[in-house]
Amino acid sequence: MLKQARPRFDQATIPDDLCPIGTELTTMLPGDWRSERPVVNRDKCVKCATCWLQCPVQCIVEMPAWFDITYESCKGCGICATECPHNAIVMVLEEGD
Ligand code: SF4
Numbered sequence: 001m002l003k004q005a006r007p008r009f010d011q012a013t014i015p016d017d018l019c020p021i022g023t024e025l026t027t028m029l030p031g032d033w034r035s036e037r038p039v040v041n042r043d044k045c046v047k048c049a050t051c052w053l054q055c056p057v058q059c060i061v062e063m064p065a066w067f068d069i070t071y072e073s074c075k076g077c078g079i080c081a082t083e084c085p086h087n088a089i090v091m092v093l094e095e096g097d
Pocket residue numbers: 040044045046047048049050051052066067083084085086087088089
């Protein structure tokens with residue numbers, strides 16, 4: 001068997017604080033880092049469910065007379081606004097804290 005030209009990567013040499021993102025399990029949800037949010041115009045929504053079908057994270061929920069967004073899990077991708085055939089969803093900038 002051929003010998004490796006370089007020594008194997010030693011994980012123990014990485015400082016603990018080099019890249020904290022992804023090294024710890026946290027409760028962070030997409031709603032914590034999203035830059036835009038979809039807003040449904042309830043007067044325009046005809047409950048066709050296109051947004052519900054297209055949302056990649058399944059955060060659109062059915063209400064009695066319209067479809068609405070679960071903002072905790074919405075990542076702000078804007079697919080629902082693009083796909084809504086009635087232009088009932090607009091993307092608005094998140095306000096900073
Ligand atoms: S795609 Fe538009 S019209 Fe259809 S349910 Fe969603 S918001 Fe309402």
